[in-house]
Amino acid sequence: MRPVGRKDGVSLKMDVANDTPFISVVIPVKNEAAVLSRCLESLTAVDYPKDSYEIIIADGMSTDNTREIALRFKAKVVENHRQLVVSGRNCGFRQARGEIIAFTDADCSFDSRWLKNSVKYFQDQTVGGIGGVVRPPEDSSGFESAINFIFYLAEIFRTTSHRQGRFQTGQVNDIPGCNAFYRRQALEKVMPVDENLLTAEDVWMNFAVRECGYKLMSAPDVILWHYRRNSPKRFLRQIYRFSIGRVQAGKKSVQLLSIFHILAGLSIPLSLAVGIWFYLSGAWGLFLKSAAVFLIVFVLFSYLKTRSLPAVLNMPLALLLFLTGWSAGFLREIFFPLKDAKGK
Numbered sequence: 001m002r003p004v005g006r007k008d009g010v011s012l013k014m015d016v017a018n019d020t021p022f023i024s025v026v027i028p029v030k031n032e033a034a035v036l037s038r039c040l041e042s043l044t045a046v047d048y049p050k051d052s053y054e055i056i057i058a059d060g061m062s063t064d065n066t067r068e069i070a071l072r073f074k075a076k077v078v079e080n081h082r083q084l085v086v087s088g089r090n091c092g093f094r095q096a097r098g099e100i101i102a103f104t105d106a107d108c109s110f111d112s113r114w115l116k117n118s119v120k121y122f123q124d125q126t127v128g129g130i131g132g133v134v135r136p137p138e139d140s141s142g143f144e145s146a147i148n149f150i151f152y153l154a155e156i157f158r159t160t161s162h163r164q165g166r167f168q169t170g171q172v173n174d175i176p177g178c179n180a181f182y183r184r185q186a187l188e189k190v191m192p193v194d195e196n197l198l199t200a201e202d203v204w205m206n207f208a209v210r211e212c213g214y215k216l217m218s219a220p221d222v223i224l225w226h227y228r229r230n231s232p233k234r235f236l237r238q239i240y241r242f243s244i245g246r247v248q249a250g251k252k253s254v255q256l257l258s259i260f261h262i263l264a265g266l267s268i269p270l271s272l273a274v275g276i277w278f279y280l281s282g283a284w285g286l287f288l289k290s291a292a293v294f295l296i297v298f299v300l301f302s303y304l305k306t307r308s309l310p311a312v313l314n315m316p317l318a319l320l321l322f323l324t325g326w327s328a329g330f331l332r333e334i335f336f337p338l339k340d341a342k343g344k
Helices: 033-044 066-072 085-095 114-123 142-156 184-190 201-211 232-252 259-265 267-280 284-306 309-335
Strands: 023-029 053-059 076-079 100-103 108-110 127-135 170-172 180-183 215-226
Touching: 023 033, 023 085, 023 114, 033 053, 033 066, 033 108, 053 066, 053 085, 066 076, 076 085, 085 201, 100 114, 100 184, 114 127, 114 180, 114 215, 127 201, 142 232, 142 284, 142 309, 180 184, 180 201, 184 201, 201 215, 201 232, 232 259, 232 309, 259 267, 259 309, 267 284, 267 309, 284 309
Parallel strands: 023 053, 023 100, 053 076, 127 215
Antiparallel strands: 100 180, 108 215, 127 180, 170 215
């Protein structure tokens, strides 16, 4: 089936009943030259007819050679002037011709059946979107592996949609933004997404799709590999931004903020308050011993999960950065709400 798009501003009806519906893969980027070639090499090698999918690079005004790399792989490049992921998704969707729209990131690589395995889930006309498995690459550094363990803990507490391990096909409330496929008709009801969302645009979009009456499904055979931030500075910035976006989404609907988001957001002031109380009460030694026990248990648990000494050695730093970044972003958005996310 050939691509179906819009004509004279009117949405045309889509049919994904065949085995190879046209898929548009949208990738928001900004200065991603270091990783984009690996991503596009993987994506152009998937087992899917070449004339049945397109790659759209939503470029946030990159100053490196991101655009040249995209054009070398014959991707369609659209300009993303607001330089945010949410605006990149919006402008990418406006240019997309597919019956199914896939969103992913430039630091991902893909299973050969990534596109092919996604199609069958849309045979059910009530399914608006599906999300797959997000695995850590085998060549991840110790610091990246430590970050991956932090996301694993977030998965346990259901504060992230990034599913790493085995799971069953079933209905879910959220799907990961880097491994998400949507029915065009569903996105036409909810896009464009609010472009003042610094992050969490996927969280809000998934919520809006469900509010329109569509189901979101988990897809255990739709697999990709996602590299984590490779430096403490980049990870701290990412989590800080994630927290701001989550609070922004929570202001739109309180359902999108869990008790764990709030507790992590208050971790800095709560830790300071508890520490001061122990100090003033003369039980500072007990506080330090309790903190040491917690850290030892955390490190031992992380080793049982990762079986990686480099990951374990990086674990305390990764946890500190996560709590600091999340709490700083949470408190900033509560007391000093972001007025304009453009270019942030």
